Amino acid sequence: MSDFRPINFDVKLAFRDENQDQIKLQPLCFAFHRFSIKWLELIYDDAPLLTDTQLKPEGNINFVNLGSLKSIRRLLALHYAILLRMFYDPYRLLSPFPMTVLMQAHIRQSVAYRKKQDLLCDPGSETISIAAFIYVFYKVTKRSVLDNIPGPASTSFLLEPSGLTEFSWQETYGDVVKFKASFGINRFLISDPKALQHILQTSGYRWIKFRERREFSRLTTGKGLLWADEDAHKRQRKVMLPGFGTPEAKNFLPLFLSCAASMSQRWSNIISSEKDQSHVFNIPEWTSRATLDAIGQAAFDYNFGATDDHENELGKVYQNMMINAFGSPSKVALVMLELLQFLPVSLMEFFNDNNPSRRTAVTQKASKVANGVAKELVSTKSEALLEGKGKKDIMSLLVKANAGENPKGQLSEDELISQMRVLILAGHETTSNTLSWLLYELVRNPELQRKLRAEIRATEKVASLRGESELNIQDLEGMPLLGATIRETLRFHPVALHLFRTAKEDDVLPLSTPITTTNGEVLTEIPMPKGSRVVLSIPAYNRNKKIFGEDAHVFNPYRWLEADHVKKGSVSLGPFANLATFSGGIRSCIGWRFAVIELQAFAVELLSNFEFSAASKTEKIRREAALVMVPTIEGEVENGAQLPLKVTFAPKGEE
Numbered sequence: 001m002s003d004f005r006p007i008n009f010d011v012k013l014a015f016r017d018e019n020q021d022q023i024k025l026q027p028l029c030f031a032f033h034r035f036s037i038k039w040l041e042l043i044y045d046d047a048p049l050l051t052d053t054q055l056k057p058e059g060n061i062n063f064v065n066l067g068s069l070k071s072i073r074r075l076l077a078l079h080y081a082i083l084l085r086m087f088y089d090p091y092r093l094l095s096p097f098p099m100t101v102l103m104q105a106h107i108r109q110s111v112a113y114r115k116k117q118d119l120l121c122d123p124g125s126e127t128i129s130i131a132a133f134i135y136v137f138y139k140v141t142k143r144s145v146l147d148n149i150p151g152p153a154s155t156s157f158l159l160e161p162s163g164l165t166e167f168s169w170q171e172t173y174g175d176v177v178k179f180k181a182s183f184g185i186n187r188f189l190i191s192d193p194k195a196l197q198h199i200l201q202t203s204g205y206r207w208i209k210f211r212e213r214r215e216f217s218r219l220t221t222g223k224g225l226l227w228a229d230e231d232a233h234k235r236q237r238k239v240m241l242p243g244f245g246t247p248e249a250k251n252f253l254p255l256f257l258s259c260a261a262s263m264s265q266r267w268s269n270i271i272s273s274e275k276d277q278s279h280v281f282n283i284p285e286w287t288s289r290a291t292l293d294a295i296g297q298a299a300f301d302y303n304f305g306a307t308d309d310h311e312n313e314l315g316k317v318y319q320n321m322m323i324n325a326f327g328s329p330s331k332v333a334l335v336m337l338e339l340l341q342f343l344p345v346s347l348m349e350f351f352n353d354n355n356p357s358r359r360t361a362v363t364q365k366a367s368k369v370a371n372g373v374a375k376e377l378v379s380t381k382s383e384a385l386l387e388g389k390g391k392k393d394i395m396s397l398l399v400k401a402n403a404g405e406n407p408k409g410q411l412s413e414d415e416l417i418s419q420m421r422v423l424i425l426a427g428h429e430t431t432s433n434t435l436s437w438l439l440y441e442l443v444r445n446p447e448l449q450r451k452l453r454a455e456i457r458a459t460e461k462v463a464s465l466r467g468e469s470e471l472n473i474q475d476l477e478g479m480p481l482l483g484a485t486i487r488e489t490l491r492f493h494p495v496a497l498h499l500f501r502t503a504k505e506d507d508v509l510p511l512s513t514p515i516t517t518t519n520g521e522v523l524t525e526i527p528m529p530k531g532s533r534v535v536l537s538i539p540a541y542n543r544n545k546k547i548f549g550e551d552a553h554v555f556n557p558y559r560w561l562e563a564d565h566v567k568k569g570s571v572s573l574g575p576f577a578n579l580a581t582f583s584g585g586i587r588s589c590i591g592w593r594f595a596v597i598e599l600q601a602f603a604v605e606l607l608s609n610f611e612f613s614a615a616s617k618t619e620k621i622r623r624e625a626a627l628v629m630v631p632t633i634e635g636e637v638e639n640g641a642q643l644p645l646k647v648t649f650a651p652k653g654e655e
């Protein structure tokens with residue numbers, strides 16, 4: 001047996017074989033390995049592998065005196081396989097190998113190893129090994145009332161991005177569905193109105209975001225409002241709220257109309273230059289550019305120049321950032337995401353900040369460029385404020401609020417800068433993709449498109465009789481079919497699909513509809529112990545038949561024109577139209593008014609000028625979750641957001 005120099009490492013595990021060649025383990029193996037070592041110590045208390053192995057409290061592992069590397073590797077591989085299988089093989093990677101087969105192989109291998117190393121083949125340690133298995137197995141599979149909540153055996157929900165699986169689960173099992181997340185841990189998909197209301201609106205900060213999801217927010221937006229929790233969130237939100245009231249949002253209407261008009265002008269030029277006066281546009285590409293310009297000007301008085309192709313660097317890094325960074329995750333990436341929950345926050349942050357993957361590079365670049373621009377903007381706006389020339393954009397309002405005396409009403413400079421990234425991310429692709437889905441539905445419903453255009457024409461006529469060429473907010477509010485179509489798009493195609501929450505303390509979830517457990521018990525509420533993890537399904541709530549009727553799975557804007565469009569007795573959820581689309585409660589979307597007015601402005605401008613119809617691939621459109629739900633073409637997901645529609649000039653006469 002050769003002697004090895006101990007090698008310290010911070011995150012990367014590295015140890016050397018007989019030839020001093022370094023063997024590297026990926027950083028994510030680290031946590032798993034630490035756990036494994038502890039467990040191996042328990043089992044192989046007399047093995048040389050461990051006699052000189054130290055697990056240091058600060059997280060360093062020194063390997064000394066490794067035996068035959070090959071046999072140790074084999075042993076470790078089996079050992080990992082058993083652990084994975086025991087904690088439930090997350091994506092059925094090991095499903096052909098039942099637990100017992102793996103355990104027998106493990107025991108055989110360890111006996112062989114011991115013989116080879118001339119160690120005592122101690123049946124006692126094998127007994128300990130089995131006892132350890134049983135203990136952990138018991139811990140993991142200990143039954144509670146939660147185990148009896150009905151649900152599927154599969155985890156395919158995490159792998160199926162379009163929301164279809166959860167609709168079928170809702171249909172089969174009801175509004176609370178238990179499913180197995182990786183490592184066999186119970187997770188619950190919730191679309192029950194009362195339970196959602198409780199978690200989002202009445203429990204304060206008792207249900208907090210998943211730490212690995214907050215990490216997403218840190219990567220994409222820094223430590224701003226989307227990332228912050230509890231007191232920090234309360235403080236940040238308090239500073240931001242005044243910028244997002246009804247009057248503030250309404251003031252932005254002329255700006256939204258002008259951004260929509262810029263896009264419409266570009267389209268007109270392109271269509272006019274075509275022989276047949278029509279052009280197939282990839283809609284999300286254009287809506288993304290136009291809404292980026294809108295958020296830039298409204299939130300920061302900053303011109304991204306995206307619509308007119310004079311795009312600056314910041315504009316470029318934000319184009320399609322979501323789909324590039326988060327679209328079509330591989331199975332391995334999903335497993336990695338699940339594993340992140342077991343890492344200490346500092347390690348998770350270190351890992352992500354140093355992860356050289358292409359996807360991380362996308363968010364890192366965006367963060368670098370955005371931070372640079374935000375710093376400049378904050379300093380310009382602070383100077384303007386001092387000179388009494390403060391503007392009305394949201395960032396100026398934040399800088400002003402921040403200049404107050406009360407520290408509870410202030411943001412640090414980093415937080416202020418992060419809010420710019422928060423607003424670009426939260427306010428850009430959300431609105432742009434909702435607009436894309438709206439146009440998609442109008443192509444599928446030509447009669448609706450025609451009626452909407454007629455409503456817009458009639459309103460334009462009234463405005464023109466007033467001597468105004470532009471519609472005002474009352475005009476928009478006076479168009480019932482437009483309002484109904486926007487509500488229905490937000491209901492049917494909510495671009496944020498899920499909200500992920502963990503119980504910070506033991507809690508009891510009230511239910512609108514009682515559920516019957518697998519052993520026949522009827523539950524009107526569900527006890528949720530501290531640490532329970534739930535996935536709140538926005539699409540499943542929005543298509544809940546008990547709220548929206550038997551035709552909840554049909555795109556039908558006319559439902560909103562009926563008096564009882566939301567069924568009597570439904571609990572009140574969310575800030576808009578009883579939809580979960582903008583979440584609800586203390587973490588609800590701060591920019592929902594902003595979004596609704598922006599959607600109205602763009603819909604009016606586009607429908608007034610253009611007619612939309614199907615292009616060759618429109619039938620192959622499918623929903624793809626890339627943090628927000630984007631349209632993609634089946635089989636071409638790698639090409640990012642795509643919705644090709646044929647656009648021609650709209651007929652100008654009476655319709």
Ligand code: HEM
Nearest residue numbers: 225426427430431434496581582583587589590591594595
């Ligand atoms: C159709 C468009 C939009 C949809 C569907 C939408 C949806 C949502 C949802 C579901 C959340 C909750 C996220 C969570 O808890 O993890 C949220 C939060 C947020 N949204 Fe929106 N949003 C939209 C537009 C906007 C716009 C235009 C802005 C800004 C101008 C905005 C700013 C924010 C912010 C800052 C938050 C974080 C609130 C907090 O954590 O306190 N959103 N949005």
